[in-house]
Amino acid sequence: xxxxxxxxxxxxxRSGDKGDTANVGLIALRDEFYPILVREVTAERVKEHxxxxxxxxxxxxxxxxxxxxxFLLHESLGGGGTLSLMTDAQGKTFSTALLRMEIxxxxxxxxxxxx
Amino acid sequence: xxQKIRIAAGQGFWGDLPEAPVRQVEGGPIDYLMLDxxxxxxxxxMQKQKTRDPNAxxxxxxxPLMRRILPACVERDIKVTANAGGxxxxxxxxxxxxVARELGLGGKVRIGIVxxxxxxxxxxxxxxxxxxxxxxDTDEPLSTVRxxxxxxxxxxxxxxxxxxxxxGGQIVITGRAxxxxxxxxxxxxxxxxxxxxxxxxxxxxxxxxxxxxxAQASGGNCQYEWRSIPNLADVxxxxxxxxxDGTFVITKHERTGGWIIIPSIKEQLVYEMGDPHEYITPDCxxxxxxxxxxxxxxxxxxxxxxxGRAATEFLKVSIxxxxxxKAVGTLVYSWPDAYDKAQAADRxxxxxxxxxxxxxxQVLTEFVGVNATHGPLAGLPRSDLPEVQLRVGVRGQxxxxxxxxxxxxxxxxxxxxxxxxxxxxxxxxxEEIVAYWPALxxxxxxxxxxxxxxx
Numbered sequence: 265x266x267x268x269x270x271x272x273x274x275x276x277x278r279s280g281d282k283g284d285t286a287n288v289g290l291i292a293l294r295d296e297f298y299p300i301l302v303r304e305v306t307a308e309r310v311k312e313h314x315x316x317x318x319x320x321x322x323x324x325x326x327x328x329x330x331x332x333x334x335f336l337l338h339e340s341l342g343g344g345g346t347l348s349l350m351t352d353a354q355g356k357t358f359s360t361a362l363l364r365m366e367i368x369x370x371x372x373x374x375x376x377x378x379x
Numbered sequence: 380x381x382q383k384i385r386i387a388a389g390q391g392f393w394g395d396l397p398e399a400p401v402r403q404v405e406g407g408p409i410d411y412l413m414l415d416x417x418x419x420x421x422x423x424x425m426q427k428q429k430t431r432d433p434n435a436x437x438x439x440x441x442x443p444l445m446r447r448i449l450p451a452c453v454e455r456d457i458k459v460t461a462n463a464g465g466x467x468x469x470x471x472x473x474x475x476x477x478v479a480r481e482l483g484l485g486g487k488v489r490i491g492i493v494x495x496x497x498x499x500x501x502x503x504x505x506x507x508x509x510x511x512x513x514x515x516d517t518d519e520p521l522s523t524v525r526x527x528x529x530x531x532x533x534x535x536x537x538x539x540x541x542x543x544x545x546x547g548g549q550i551v552i553t554g555r556a557x558x559x560x561x562x563x564x565x566x567x568x569x570x571x572x573x574x575x576x577x578x579x580x581x582x583x584x585x586x587x588x589x590x591x592x593x594a595q596a597s598g599g600n601c602q603y604e605w606r607s608i609p610n611l612a613d614v615x616x617x618x619x620x621x622x623x624d625g626t627f628v629i630t631k632h633e634r635t636g637g638w639i640i641i642p643s644i645k646e647q648l649v650y651e652m653g654d655p656h657e658y659i660t661p662d663c664x665x666x667x668x669x670x671x672x673x674x675x676x677x678x679x680x681x682x683x684x685x686x687g688r689a690a691t692e693f694l695k696v697s698i699x700x701x702x703x704x705k706a707v708g709t710l711v712y713s714w715p716d717a718y719d720k721a722q723a724a725d726r727x728x729x730x731x732x733x734x735x736x737x738x739x740x741q742v743l744t745e746f747v748g749v750n751a752t753h754g755p756l757a758g759l760p761r762s763d764l765p766e767v768q769l770r771v772g773v774r775g776q777x778x779x780x781x782x783x784x785x786x787x788x789x790x791x792x793x794x795x796x797x798x799x800x801x802x803x804x805x806x807x808x809x810e811e812i813v814a815y816w817p818a819l820x821x822x823x824x825x826x827x828x829x830x831x832x833x834x
Contacts, residue, residue, distance in 0.1 A: 276602045276603040276642060276646065277602055277646075278600070278602060278646040278647070278649055278650050279650075280650045280651035280652075281651065282651060282653060283516050283815070283817070284516065287649070287650075287651060287652055287653065289645075289646065289648070289649020289650065289652065291603075291642065291645045291646065291649065293603075313756070314756075315755070316754060316755045317754050317755070317756070325654055325655050325656075326668075327649075327655050327667060327668050328668070329668055329669065329670055329671060329684075330645050330648060330649075330667075330670065330672070331645075332645060332648075332649055334649055334652055334653075334655055336653060342741070342743065343741075345419060345420070345814065345815050346420055346702075346812050346813055346814055346815070347702060347774070347812060347814050349705060349707065349741060349743040349772030349773070349774055350743065350745070350772075351745055351747065351751040351752060351770065352751070352752050356600070357752040357753065359602060360602070360752075360753070361752070361753045361754075361756050364753070364756050
């Protein structure tokens, strides 16, 4: 049995910019959540989640030492920096945009979450 | 050799909390104060200032700050590293020397200056020799924007700052230098790390990355349990307490607000990070996947285990160039049907811009309160929103259409949908767009120059 869970229950995040690329760091709230993030929050799913916002590729990097994933969302900031007309030209709210994403966990995992 | 040194972050960017560096000096024991004044395109602003006034071109705020803290720094042997010099490092140093003399500190403090980063006058010579300075993101050659360039500076690393400290500089002022170098240099100077000690250089670099955004490591912009963060009004900026073996503790002064906890450090670690295996600086390549964190007491996080690799043969260069003009206009529509009204106003505005035949590279409409930050992820708004801000921006190569656009916002108040306000700010300003061109240059092309001046 699988259950849907919003990433806010499993992770916190911070985002920033590198030119026209938004970087989003996704950090497991507890160490034991990290494997779930690795399994569920793939670059493809993040690209799908940010459809219409991220116009380029999504790259994913793993930092098991920090229980974190780093995503680079290319072509997401309307040109980035001073070129961009966006309210969030610096990409600082992409963190919480990613936390809106829903993923699937097993019933056991969901139970363990509340442990 | 000191067994530990405390490097305090004073400014995360030019325009950060003005009292923060003063509080770092007054709030407890520190050995170094690190200040970052240069964002990506700050140099172009300073270049313009220098064109108008040859004595200008540096971060003016640095001088009154020195006036406030220099006596304490001299008395307690606190050294300062700051990239406040901008494109006029000598001018900045002269202003600080004058302050020192006015405070009766003449002869008691030495000012180190680091230059050699400015390659503005060398661009044609470099291009002629085949150093193309291609854009690192788009791979275009610099020649495509040659006539629009406003500033060009190489990012120097820690070693010129180490030189200045080794030569007795107590207040070290640089032009363009990496933020991490400002923190790493004191460690190299105090602990005598050699140029090829990649692991320790990587450690110092990562310490720099943690504290370079100021309070963003100590509770500011902290998404983790943000409601629980104590007393952010009085947030203590972070301090890196470094040891000779390369390990360090991130902490802050006692009796300050904010917190130093592993989640907030992790958030700062991933900030503006690309490939974590390869965090490239002039001094080394740091591997963020080797970082280990553990608590060493309240508001003390120990960082250890860091590994690094040899530095590359290149320095990064930041070039700024004119890229057109932009303007953003806003109006606020109130209940009922705030979103519908704002959308109707947007349609009317765009129709008028079309009829005027105005051409732009981009017109962007956002609805603040509905979907300006998360776009389509925000879903449909509630139907009874109290107000919505219409925000329309335009961008183009020519100033005239952008200027003309700014005159179409206010009229919407009397010629558009009802219950509109939020126009007291007046006509939007036309901004010249100064864009950022990152490139690489072989290290052998750049010669840092270090001088130490007496007062």
